[in-house]
Each structure stands twice: as C-alpha cells, then as structure tokens.
Amino acid sequence: MVIGVLAHPSRTVALTVAGLLAAALLPAASAVASAPLPTRPLSPSSVATDASSASAEPGAGGAEPPRTVSAWLPYWDQEGAYQDALRHADQLHTVSPFWYQAISAGRIDPHPGAGERRIIDGLHRAGAQVVPTVMETMKKGALAAILTDPAQRREHADALMRTVRTRDYDGLDLDYESIAATGESTYRAVRDGFTALATDLCARLHELRKQCVITVFPKTRTTGRIWDYEAIGRVADRMRIMAYNLHWSSGTPGPIADTAWYDDILTRATALVPAEKLEMGLPAYGWDWPADPAGKSKTGHVTWKTAEALRLKVGAPYQLDEVSGTPHFSYLDGKERREVWYQDARGVATHLPVLRRHGVRNTALWALNFEDPELWPVLARG
Structure with missing residues (x-):
C-alpha cells in the first residue's frame, strides 16, 4: 500500500475471497471464440437519454419508469444472480457479468x-x-507497463475489441484496479496511459454503437488520483464509482460506506463528470472481522444474505449505525469476539439522499444475489 494514494483496496479483495478461490474448484472455461457476431443496434447517446428521463414520474405521459440501476453478475453464483436479474429487470439499465x-x-x-x-x-x-x-489482477507494475507503452496499449485495446465481438454484447466495462497504488514517481505517466487506453477503447466501441463503461475508485483527498475523472467523463458513456470498502478486510472493523464519505466523493465527482454519466456503486456485502486487530483469525467476506443468516443464528440484535447508515452486530465465536459490518436496504435508504443532493440517479450494485430483497423498492423510490 502506498500511503496517501490508496486508503482502501477495491472490490478485488472480495473477489479474491469469494470468487477466485471458488473458481479454482470449477472446470476451466472454454477458449473465447474469435469470430465476430452480429451486434444489437445501440446508440452511445442512449445512456444519457436514459438518465435524462429519470426525473419523469412513473407512468407520466405513458412513459415507463426509468431504469436507474446497473448491477454486476458474479460468475461464481451465475444462475442465482441471473434469476435475480430477471426478477428485477424492470429496474435494471445494464447487467455486467463479471x-x-x-x-x-x-x-x-x-x-x-x-x-x-x-x-x-x-x-x-x-x-x-x-x-x-473485464477485470485484472496483474502483478505489480505489469498493467502500468502496458498502459505506458503505446504499442502494448494498442495491442491491449485490440484484445478488448476481440472480446466484445465474441458475443452479442452491448459494450464493455473496464475495471482495472492494480494501478491504484502507483507511486509518486510514475503515477502521472500511468494515469495518462490509462486515459489514453480508455479514450481509444471508447472510440472503437462507439464506432460499433456499443457502450463504454469505466469503473473507478472513489476520488477523495487520499484516493483515486490515478483515474482522470474529467477525461474519462468526456469519453465514457458511464463512469462507475466503487463507493465501498471504506473499511476493508485487512483493516479495522467499521462501516463499508458512510454518508459523509459519499458526500465527499460526489462533491469531487460531479465537479468533473456530468451527473447523468455517473453510477454510484452500492455494496450488498460486508466483512466479518475479529474484534481484536491483534488476533490471528482472518476476516471473512459476507453478503447481506449470509450476514443476516449469521446474525439470526447467533441471536445478535439488529443495529443500524445512524452516523454511517450501516448495519452491524457483534458475536462470540468460541472465545473470540467478532464484529460484522454490512449493508442492507435500510442503510442504503439513508445514503440515497446524498446522491439526490448531487443530482445522481444512477446506481451500480455489487452484486446480484448478494442483496437485501427490500433494496429494490428503495432504489425504485430513488
């Protein structure tokens, strides 16, 4: 970790815990086909049109309620997440299978x-x-080397375009996180290299009438500088901010997100990117920490479902931290005290007014089939 550059790691930690280990037990995927397939007609401007209509009242003038939610679909729970998406398809603008x-x-x-x-x-x-x-977990410096070399950057954009042509996809979501901890001496070059990749990729996707989505860390005083929000906002159809892991698995117990943090994130983001292009990432998960940081036991990943099942099993009372807008509880595991912080519909309801104050209607859920079912009517009300 580079102090002052990365105050919390991204969702990649959750992926490592819940996904990559599980994936090792699954059969290897077949190679991606290389032959291009027909694509669905899509205007790059359709995203802005969708968002701009979000203020319309449901049913006004015969118009359907706006779709303001995007969500990631985890491959390690593919069928459950898919069925969840179908149940809430009337609210979903975009589904991004991981x-x-x-x-x-x-x-x-x-x-x-x-x-x-x-x-x-x-x-x-x-x-x-x-x-x-498309995500990555490359070794330190590997992605930076690609981004700062024009020939490798073009080769990488070519590979991304081959991927989007393999199926009837509507675009790509680029979720590249290993560059977040880039050091002071090289971060400007890496930042500009990522911007160049995003600019090239978005232009190529738009030529095919496909969407370009860029996923980024929150930009605060100490995080997110590797992403040039203003430049990304110019070229991408949507920019997704992973507004979670304020407290993370390798840190001390605490809220996954909080209202003051959201206000700081969106104050900075909306000054650089049109609000209709922003998607605020919302967590449907949490962490189960040892209460004693000096303890030897590990932090566990929980979804809303597994957190609530655990809370009921141990008989812990429901508590919502009013300051952060985050549910939490503690319990004894043998002789060890543990502490769980996660997110549910009630917590999200306390956060949404912050989004409204900044004119942001669009959200991105991490992840389908993790969430409190009551979250969907909360999101429908905005």
Missing part, C-alpha cells in the same frame, strides 16, 4: 461460464443491456 480477466497486453481470458448465450439472450429479452466486465 466474465473476463486481462492477463497480458494481448490476452483476455474468460472466467467459468463466460459468454453463456442463454443468459445474454434472457437479459436482452428482459430489456437489460449486457455489458460484461
């Missing part, structure tokens, strides 16, 4: 189940756009 991983400049590998046509077709029939996520 399907691809960048390995090198020219190599994008599929996760298990990537590109399943039944899921793509089913989401399309339900009216949701399918914009798969």
Whole structure:
C-alpha cells in the first residue's frame, strides 16, 4: 500500500475471497471464440437519454419508469444472480457479468461460464443491456507497463475489441484496479496511459454503437488520483464509482460506506463528470472481522444474505449505525469476539439522499444475489 494514494483496496479483495478461490474448484472455461457476431443496434447517446428521463414520474405521459440501476453478475453464483436479474429487470439499465480477466497486453481470458448465450439472450429479452466486465489482477507494475507503452496499449485495446465481438454484447466495462497504488514517481505517466487506453477503447466501441463503461475508485483527498475523472467523463458513456470498502478486510472493523464519505466523493465527482454519466456503486456485502486487530483469525467476506443468516443464528440484535447508515452486530465465536459490518436496504435508504443532493440517479450494485430483497423498492423510490 502506498500511503496517501490508496486508503482502501477495491472490490478485488472480495473477489479474491469469494470468487477466485471458488473458481479454482470449477472446470476451466472454454477458449473465447474469435469470430465476430452480429451486434444489437445501440446508440452511445442512449445512456444519457436514459438518465435524462429519470426525473419523469412513473407512468407520466405513458412513459415507463426509468431504469436507474446497473448491477454486476458474479460468475461464481451465475444462475442465482441471473434469476435475480430477471426478477428485477424492470429496474435494471445494464447487467455486467463479471466474465473476463486481462492477463497480458494481448490476452483476455474468460472466467467459468463466460459468454453463456442463454443468459445474454434472457437479459436482452428482459430489456437489460449486457455489458460484461473485464477485470485484472496483474502483478505489480505489469498493467502500468502496458498502459505506458503505446504499442502494448494498442495491442491491449485490440484484445478488448476481440472480446466484445465474441458475443452479442452491448459494450464493455473496464475495471482495472492494480494501478491504484502507483507511486509518486510514475503515477502521472500511468494515469495518462490509462486515459489514453480508455479514450481509444471508447472510440472503437462507439464506432460499433456499443457502450463504454469505466469503473473507478472513489476520488477523495487520499484516493483515486490515478483515474482522470474529467477525461474519462468526456469519453465514457458511464463512469462507475466503487463507493465501498471504506473499511476493508485487512483493516479495522467499521462501516463499508458512510454518508459523509459519499458526500465527499460526489462533491469531487460531479465537479468533473456530468451527473447523468455517473453510477454510484452500492455494496450488498460486508466483512466479518475479529474484534481484536491483534488476533490471528482472518476476516471473512459476507453478503447481506449470509450476514443476516449469521446474525439470526447467533441471536445478535439488529443495529443500524445512524452516523454511517450501516448495519452491524457483534458475536462470540468460541472465545473470540467478532464484529460484522454490512449493508442492507435500510442503510442504503439513508445514503440515497446524498446522491439526490448531487443530482445522481444512477446506481451500480455489487452484486446480484448478494442483496437485501427490500433494496429494490428503495432504489425504485430513488
């Protein structure tokens, strides 16, 4: 960790705990097909049009209620997450299956189940756009080397475009996080390299009438500087801010997010990016920490579902921290005291007024089939 650059790690930690270990037990994915397939007509401006209509009252003038929610679909719970998406398709603008991983400049590998046509077709029939996520967990310096070398950067953009052509996708979501801890001596070059990649990729996607979504860390006084929000806001259709992990697995117990933090994030973001292009990432998960930081036991990842099941099992009372807008409880595991902080519908309801104050209507949920079912009517009310 570089102090002053990265105050909290991203969702990648959750992926490592809940996804990559599980994925090791799954059969290897088949190679991604390289032949291009027909694409659905999509205007890059459709995102802004969708967002600009969000202020309309449901049913006004015969118009359908606006779709203001995007959500990631985790490959390690693919069927459950898919069925969850179908149940709430009337609210979903975009579903981003967490399907691809960048390995090198020219190599994008599929996760298990990537590109399943039944899921793509089913989401399309339900009216949701399918914009798969490409993530990476490269070794230190590897992604930076790609971004700062024009030839490797072009090779990487070529690989991303080959990926989007393999299926009837509506675009790509780029979720590259290992550069967050870039040191002072190189961060400007890496930042500009990422901006150049995003600019090139978005232009190529728009030529195919596909969406370009860029996922970023929150920008605060100490985080997020590697992402040039203003430049990304100019080229991307949507910029997703991962507004979670204020307290994270390797840190001390505490809220996953809080209202003051959201206000700081959105004050900075809306000064640089049009509000209609922003998606505020909301957590549907949490962490189960040892209460004693000096303890030897590990922090566990929980979804809302598993956190609530645990709370009921141990008989802990429900508590909502009014300052942060985050539920939490503690319990004894043998002789060890543990502390769980997570997020639910009631907590999100306390955060949404902050989004409204900044004119941000669009949200992105991490992740489908993690969440409190009561979250959906809360999001519908905005």
